Amino acid sequence: MSYAADSGVCLDRILASTDLSALTKKDAATFTRRLKAHFPRLFEKYTFVYGHQYDCYFHLQKLVELLRDGLKSRKPALKALDSQRLKTPLWYRDEEQVGMACYVDLMGPTLNDLHEKIPYFKALGVTYVHLMPLYDAPKGDSDGGYAVSDYRKVNPSLGTVKDLEKLTAALQKEGINVVLDFVFNHTSDEHAWAKAALSGDKQYQDYYYLFDDRSIPDQYEHTLREIFPQVRRGSFTFNEAMEKWVWTTFNSFQWDLNYSNPEVFNAITSEMLFLANLGCAALRLDALAFIWKEMGTNCENQEKAHVLIQAFNCCLQIVAPAVVFKSEAIVHPDEVLKYIDKDECQLSYNPLLMALLWNSLATRKTRLLTNSMKKSFAISDDCTWVNYVRCHDDIGWTFDDAVASELGINSFDHRYFLNQFYTGRFEGSFANGVPFAENPSNGDCRVCGSLASLCGLEGAIEANDPQAIDEAVKRMLLLYGITFSIGGIPLLYSSDEIAKLNDYSYRLDETKSHDDRWVNRIAVHSEDTALALGTTTPENEAQTASLQVFEGLKQMIAIRKQHAIFGQSKTHILDTDNQHCFAFLRENTEGQKLLVICNFSEHPQSLHRSLLATLKQSASKDLLTDETVDMESSPLELAPYQQMWLQPV
Numbered sequence: 087m088s089y090a091a092d093s094g095v096c097l098d099r100i101l102a103s104t105d106l107s108a109l110t111k112k113d114a115a116t117f118t119r120r121l122k123a124h125f126p127r128l129f130e131k132y133t134f135v136y137g138h139q140y141d142c143y144f145h146l147q148k149l150v151e152l153l154r155d156g157l158k159s160r161k162p163a164l165k166a167l168d169s170q171r172l173k174t175p176l177w178y179r180d181e182e183q184v185g186m187a188c189y190v191d192l193m194g195p196t197l198n199d200l201h202e203k204i205p206y207f208k209a210l211g212v213t214y215v216h217l218m219p220l221y222d223a224p225k226g227d228s229d230g231g232y233a234v235s236d237y238r239k240v241n242p243s244l245g246t247v248k249d250l251e252k253l254t255a256a257l258q259k260e261g262i263n264v265v266l267d268f269v270f271n272h273t274s275d276e277h278a279w280a281k282a283a284l285s286g287d288k289q290y291q292d293y294y295y296l297f298d299d300r301s302i303p304d305q306y307e308h309t310l311r312e313i314f315p316q317v318r319r320g321s322f323t324f325n326e327a328m329e330k331w332v333w334t335t336f337n338s339f340q341w342d343l344n345y346s347n348p349e350v351f352n353a354i355t356s357e358m359l360f361l362a363n364l365g366c367a368a369l370r371l372d373a374l375a376f377i378w379k380e381m382g383t384n385c386e387n388q389e390k391a392h393v394l395i396q397a398f399n400c401c402l403q404i405v406a407p408a409v410v411f412k413s414e415a416i417v418h419p420d421e422v423l424k425y426i427d428k429d430e431c432q433l434s435y436n437p438l439l440m441a442l443l444w445n446s447l448a449t450r451k452t453r454l455l456t457n458s459m460k461k462s463f464a465i466s467d468d469c470t471w472v473n474y475v476r477c478h479d480d481i482g483w484t485f486d487d488a489v490a491s492e493l494g495i496n497s498f499d500h501r502y503f504l505n506q507f508y509t510g511r512f513e514g515s516f517a518n519g520v521p522f523a524e525n526p527s528n529g530d531c532r533v534c535g536s537l538a539s540l541c542g543l544e545g546a547i548e549a550n551d552p553q554a555i556d557e558a559v560k561r562m563l564l565l566y567g568i569t570f571s572i573g574g575i576p577l578l579y580s581s582d583e584i585a586k587l588n589d590y591s592y593r594l595d596e597t598k599s600h601d602d603r604w605v606n607r608i609a610v611h612s613e614d615t616a617l618a619l620g621t622t623t624p625e626n627e628a629q630t631a632s633l634q635v636f637e638g639l640k641q642m643i644a645i646r647k648q649h650a651i652f653g654q655s656k657t658h659i660l661d662t663d664n665q666h667c668f669a670f671l672r673e674n675t676e677g678q679k680l681l682v683i684c685n686f687s688e689h690p691q692s693l694h695r696s697l698l699a700t701l702k703q704s705a706s707k708d709l710l711t712d713e714t715v716d717m718e719s720s721p722l723e724l725a726p727y728q729q730m731w732l733q734p735v
């Protein structure tokens with residue numbers, strides 16, 4: 087029998103024994119209609135993972151009840167939003183969209199204080215704010231909130247769930263969506279499930295991966311990657327209380343959930359629906375690559391990880407279709423692409439573009455960027471990239487070794503060079519970064535640092551060198567300019583927009599000093615926003631640079647919003663005849679075009695006219711300067727780090 091037939095019979099039976107009387111008539115009808123549409127897919131996914139277990143159907147029935155309860159608790163305003171979004175499902179491909187990720191405590195410091203920052207978001211043009219994880223978490227080190235002790239409780243130092251709902255509503259009124267984290271690979275060791283496991287409860291011990299001795303962990307570790315080798319070797323932690331080894335991919339206090347147990351899938355779905363019902367527009371799927379373990383593999387990007395995410399997606403379609411998923415897969419580019427699908431994750435971070443922008447800045451060369459984007463930038467029209475330059479994490483050099491090798495680049499040596507360059511150990515480097523997660527076994531490491539410090543502003547200010555300051559500002563605007571124009575939602579990382587330098591104070595805090603990512607988790611104070619909004623004037627070079635960056639970003643965002651070409655249109659990555667230049671063409675179905683060309687070096691560069699011929703126009707206007715560019719006089723000159731957004735006139 088086919089899946090479709092099976093699922094029909096199964097759904098009839100489940101519906102026959104599911105009490106819908108607590109739902110309004112309208113909700114009951116919506117629920118039944120959506121189940122009919124999405125259950126076949128959910129059934130296929132669920133039975134693919136759990137079908138061999140004797141109690142699979144029992145859990146499937148429970149899941150449907152859970153979905154019913156999720157719909158019941160969804161507020162009328164959010165249900166209205168569901169209907170609206172179902173009519174405009176591709177809202178996230180709009181040129182209007184601009185995101186910002188921020189820590190509540192570093193910008194608020196509480197949820198209630200964040201209301202005052204709404205004018206700041208609006209001045210920049212931000213339409214979505216990712217509030218970094220704000221759930222209840224262990225005191226002291228909680229991996230920046232990514233060790234969640236209670237998904238239904240806001241960290242008391244930030245406020246309450248009510249405050250969060252109030253802020254979400256206030257932001258929405260101003261046209262700003264909220265994005266929340268869905269941290270579902272692990273919980274903290276203080277979550278109620280972990281506490282029950284610790285007290286010896288068998289049912290909850292099965293929520294995690296626990297082992298009596300090292301034999302199975304040792305077998306797994308043959309093929310596992312170490313994520314935080316600086317805090318603990320390997321991926322398992324011995325727990326004295328239980329006398330068991332716990333699977334802890336990240337920190338020792340972050341316990342990986344056991345998705346081979348259907349009860350875990352159901353329990354986490356319930357938490358996910360709670361978050362969706364807070365009114366967020368998207369959930370960021372944290373560390374999604376790690377959720378399925380398979381002996382003999384690196385336990386990343388496994389087929390069943392995808393199937394589980396698709397199953398979560400079905401649940402969301404049934405209860406809260408206004409909410410989309412954003413994939414946080416910081417893995418090999420081919421694997422990143424596999425999460426991107428309208429039935430899996432509609433949005434995805436673009437770690438390849440991020441890493442290669444930094445690569446081009448260091449090498450002043452663009453061939454790796456060009457060839458990699460040619461191979462990996464195109465995704466389904468139903469989905470979109472989230473393009474970013476910095477985030478709260480480290481920079482890992484996740485480019486494709488095969489693409490590098492075609493260019494004669496030795497990946498191992500090149501990553502070594504990039505690490506040296508960005509940690510300032512390479513002579514002549516402009517960057518002030520910090521090495522992160524250095525692995526004593528293989529010498530591997532990643533890089534931390536703020537946008538401004540990595541772009542050279544810190545060094546330039548120290549050296550009191552106006553030309554170097556100017557170059558640093560241009561680098562920042564160049565990198566962000568590409569995220570604004572290449573296609574996708576640009577995502578600013580708060581504190582980048584005002585070019586804040588590395589914050590080294592974490593080194594004095596014993597809950598943070600072992601984790602160098604804190605160097606790029608930087609507070610935005612009211613003095614900063616006052617400067618940006620023009621209430622105060624710059625008093626030194628650093629502040630002048632901050633304001634230049636803010637104004638530059640603001641201008642580019644405003645231009646982006648005025649032209650449909652920045653929204654739904656195709657991107658063609660172009661070859662240039664100059665190894666320091668990067669170029670791409672945007673084209674939409676209305677026949678509009680945009681040619682973007684960028685110079686990644688601190689020297690002027692010229693480009694041949696053949697590239698400009700892609701616009702098939704004799705003149706065009708640079709949207710950034712409003713100047714007309716004669717497309718026939720060759721060659722075209724680009725100033726150091728200049729970018730042009732050329733539109734035919």
Ligand code: GLC
Binds near residue numbers: 233336373414478
């Ligand atoms: C993601 C987060 C990172 C965190 C990890 C574990 O990669 O971005 O900050 O440490 O997941 O939750």
Ligand code: GLC
Binds near residue numbers: 313416480
């Ligand atoms: C994992 C993730 C990467 C993240 C890191 C946290 O490696 O794949 O995204 O940066 O954890 O440091």
